[in-house]
Amino acid sequence: MAAKTNILLIGATGYLGGTVLQRLLSHPERASFSISVLVRNTEKAKLLETFGVETIIGSLSDLDKLEKAASSADVVFAIADCDDLNAAKAILAGLKQRHAKTGKQPILIHTSGTGVLVDGAQGDHATDIVYSDLDIPLIESLKPTQIHRPVDIVIAEAGNEGYARTHIILPSMIFGLGNGPLFEKGICNRHSMAIPALLQLGWRRGQSGVCGSGKNLWPLIDVDDTADLYIVLFDAARKDASVAHGRGGYYFAENGHFTQYELAKAVGKVLVELGRAKSAEPTPFTAEELDKYPVTRFLGMNAVCKAERPRALGWKPTKTKQDMLDGIKPEAEVMIKSGLIETPM
Numbered sequence: 518m519a520a521k522t523n524i525l526l527i528g529a530t531g532y533l534g535g536t537v538l539q540r541l542l543s544h545p546e547r548a549s550f551s552i553s554v555l556v557r558n559t560e561k562a563k564l565l566e567t568f569g570v571e572t573i574i575g576s577l578s579d580l581d582k583l584e585k586a587a588s589s590a591d592v593v594f595a596i597a598d599c600d601d602l603n604a605a606k607a608i609l610a611g612l613k614q615r616h617a618k619t620g621k622q623p624i625l626i627h628t629s630g631t632g633v634l635v636d637g638a639q640g641d642h643a644t645d646i647v648y649s650d651l652d653i654p655l656i657e658s659l660k661p662t663q664i665h666r667p668v669d670i671v672i673a674e675a676g677n678e679g680y681a682r683t684h685i686i687l688p689s690m691i692f693g694l695g696n697g698p699l700f701e702k703g704i705c706n707r708h709s710m711a712i713p714a715l716l717q718l719g720w721r722r723g724q725s726g727v728c729g730s731g732k733n734l735w736p737l738i739d740v741d742d743t744a745d746l747y748i749v750l751f752d753a754a755r756k757d758a759s760v761a762h763g764r765g766g767y768y769f770a771e772n773g774h775f776t777q778y779e780l781a782k783a784v785g786k787v788l789v790e791l792g793r794a795k796s797a798e799p800t801p802f803t804a805e806e807l808d809k810y811p812v813t814r815f816l817g818m819n820a821v822c823k824a825e826r827p828r829a830l831g832w833k834p835t836k837t838k839q840d841m842l843d844g845i846k847p848e849a850e851v852m853i854k855s856g857l858i859e860t861p862m
């Protein structure tokens with residue numbers, strides 16, 4: 518019997534990690550996978566086991582556990598906290614051991630984000646700087662102080678050392694409700710970050726908000742399309758060791774862009790339809806709001822990119838800006854039903 522592919526997934530109870538885990542559970546080669554997940558909630562761990570997944574109870578600060586788990590893995594999906602440098606180093610240390618034991622190069626698919634590209638626009642202007650994931654010198658020209666960059670640099674360098682093949686997926690602003698069996702059982706978080714945050718803030722202030730005049734641009738991607746990219750890359754990298762990795766292994770997840778104003782106005786329209794606001798027109802966040810809720814400033818930056826490397830691998834995202842805008846009301850309704858819309862951020 519052929520040896521199984523040992524997969525370690527970190528972030529299984531999350532929005533994106535849960536969506537990727539579901540893809541692995543329904544993968545045509547599922548029978549040849551042994552899947553382990555690191556989870557900190559014991560109740561959710563028990564539920565995950567009913568799906569045939571092995572669980573390791575622990576958090577990203579349990580560095581010894583993380584290193585040990587990675588040392589048994591052929592493939593690691595890191596989808597928990599893209600800015601945890603110690604956790605990233607522990608995973609890499611485990612992969613180094615794996616290489617020493619087996620002589621093979623384990624695969625790491627790490628999650629970063631297009632937040633790494635942000636400028637200081639504060640909503641005042643768009644940008645004509647477009648980052649392609651094929652333009653490695655441009656990506657490497659990003660300041661090491663940019664958000665996510667400290668971890669990305671370490672992951673990319675490790676891949677160049679040769680003991681592991683490291684790939685970095687940079688999702689843009691992910692939209693869409695998490696759906697499928699893991700979500701129905703209440704194991705995974707159904708909501709992304711940006712749109713739910715704008716809905717919560719708009720709900721509280723009785724009107725949608727915008728950073729500056731909202732002229733800046735963000736890339737967008739649907740959650741299922743994003744998960745598809747993880748699987749396209751996972752399938753390609755297992756079969757072909759030349760799939761771009763290390764310092765060349767950046768993969769944006771993007772299928773179009775929106776201006777912050779467009780999104781804020783659409784949120785405003787939903788708030789009016791739900792009887793929570795009188796006008797759909799967003800008003801600028803106050804200095805106090807911008808300081809209190811860092812997401813509001815973040816949304817005021819530009820991050821424009823082209824996902825060319827994933828498309829060259831055969832990735833075909835289908836959902837567009839219109840799907841993102843159409844999904845705001847259904848998401849707000851789910852958040853109202855669950856009480857999340859009122860939950861302080």
Ligand SMILES: NC(=O)c1ccc[n+]([C@@H]2O[C@H](COP(=O)([O-])OP(=O)(O)OC[C@H]3O[C@@H](n4cnc5c(N)ncnc54)[C@H](OP(=O)(O)O)[C@@H]3O)[C@@H](O)[C@H]2O)c1
Nearest residue numbers: 528529530531532533576577596597598599630688691706
């Ligand atoms: N959503 C987006 O639009 C977006 C865009 C670009 C990049 N990303 C990045 O993608 C990653 C996943 O995002 P997400 O939206 O899926 O977030 P999420 O729903 O909050 O999921 C985060 C997952 O990581 C786990 N986790 C976080 N900190 C942990 C810790 N210290 N120890 C153990 N587990 C920990 C969470 O476990 P618990 O369930 O126990 O909390 C959960 O399973 C993040 O790094 C995020 O920055 C997200």
